Amino acid sequence: SSAASDVYKRQPNIKETMSMKLVLFNLREDEKSALNNWIASHPEVEVDVHSEELTASNKHLLEGKDGVVLAQNKPFEKEVYEYAKEQGIKVFATRSAGFDIYDLELMKELDIKMTNVPSYSPNAIAEHVLTTALRISRNTNKIQRNVEKHNFTWNPGILSRELRTLTVGVIGTGRIGTQAAKLFKALGSKVLGYDIYPNDAAREVLEYVDNIDDLITNSDIITIHMPAIKDYNHMVNDEFLSKMKDNSILLNAARGMLVDTKALLRALDSGKLLGAGLDVYENEGKYVPKNFEDKEFDDELLQTLIDRDDVIYTPHTAFYTETAIQNLVEGGLEAAVEVIKTGTSANVVN
Ligand code: NAI
16 A cells, blocks of 8 residues: 555655654643643654652663753752763753753763753733732732621722823833733833843833833832842842832832842831732742641741731742743753754753
């Protein structure tokens, strides 16, 4: 039959039909459906899947593979990189934007490429920030607590402002900051932006200020979307907060270290700020994303944030949407395949 002769004809081209072998670690429950869809549509790629972390004790799982796709929570030993090299591994592809826990220099020496997924859904974070801004500006926490006490009154404590009457200041107008600006703009807010590298895409939806103080003093809502840079540790401190408008809102879905939590609490206690939305917290590393329901929890500062009506704390969940997870899983796998096929990828970081 013609089908049989097709198979026969393809045989000499064995190199092309030979399957590529990947091994994937740290699989989480929420990634399974995206992973299975990708595997089903890539029959030429063989993927061994493990939920555990890669360590020296299970490094034998790398045997005979071409690439590793992972999302480690802890660094692994030097011998794992060396063993990977011996096995002919060409790439470590992380299903995340961050890659601080991998040894990039050693990988460079060993000529193993490291890839990341730099942008998986800026809109996920932007939507979360908008949600938090609305929850605070519409006093939803306060109204909820009143309702729980059967206090159904209208009173100045819950009198709200509409976003179209407010000015939003975006610090860091990259992928996420620009998308956040678009969403606020769509609801009628005036949007100001500050960035050390202004860009034209952002200029379409916001008005740049040259001086960060102009943004701080003129915004009703300030939202931070810049990277964590050492020099900017506690950028939002007593001085920054004292320049903010009365009754304004601070939102941080960037990195915890950018905000001095104790100074923020002072600004909230004094009545200077209406509220704060924090998706990140400076000491979150110990707790996020873990379940402390039945464990001792001794972070008084975080407990204070959790207990307050005027703070909305979320455990680094701004990114956590189906779209983002799908893009992370696919982005990791695609980058690994690209490096194996072509020797490089736009997402190589070393
Ligand atoms: P990006 O690199 O696209 O944009 C960052 C912007 O900040 C750039 O335009 C840069 O020029 C600007 N910038 C750098 N230093 C600055 C300074 N000193 N002052 C003002 N602007 C400055 O990054 P992207 O993807 O938009 O991410 C922004 C932040 O969001 C990062 O801190 C990232 O870690 C955080 N993030 C948080 C997530 C969450 O779930 N909460 C998820 C993903 C990212």
